[in-house]
């Protein structure tokens with residue numbers, strides 16, 4: 479019973495840290511307040527949107543997880559890294575801005591993916607609360623939220639099938 483509760487707590491922690499890793503790259507919006515230009519390596523979509531930063535976030539998130547199994551630790555790191563890196567990929571699929579500095583701090587070159595269906599969000603809340611903001615929401619629903627929900631449904635289906643299979647095998651072996 480207690481192990482089930484602690485496992486639930488662990489998954490909750492992993493979930494919260496995953497969300498944190500997926501939004502943390504946009505901490506760089508404070509660069510505008512600090513007067514750092516967009517194209518600067520510390521500017522928006524610069525260092526904080528790099529592969530190195532996503533890996534660093536993954537390692538920092540891992541510090542909050544108490545897990546003895548190295549295999550599980552690696553899995554958690556992959557989840558944290560992937561959520562941060564996916565943020566960068568999705569930003570590179572937007573139709574605005576200067577691109578993403580995937581290889582910062584080694585290279586300041588900004589990149590876009592060849593396919594950019596996602597409408598870029600305005601950086602000010604006032605501009606977001608216009609018709610343009612509605613366009614951004616629609617675009618994110620189609621290209622981000624819907625695929626995410628499909629992925630989560632597939633994982634849930636896979637897990638429930640696995641549980642059913644284990645129960646079935648348990649009945650057979652009796």
Ligand SMILES: [Zn+2]
Pocket residue numbers: 503504523527565569
């Ligand atoms: Zn971003």
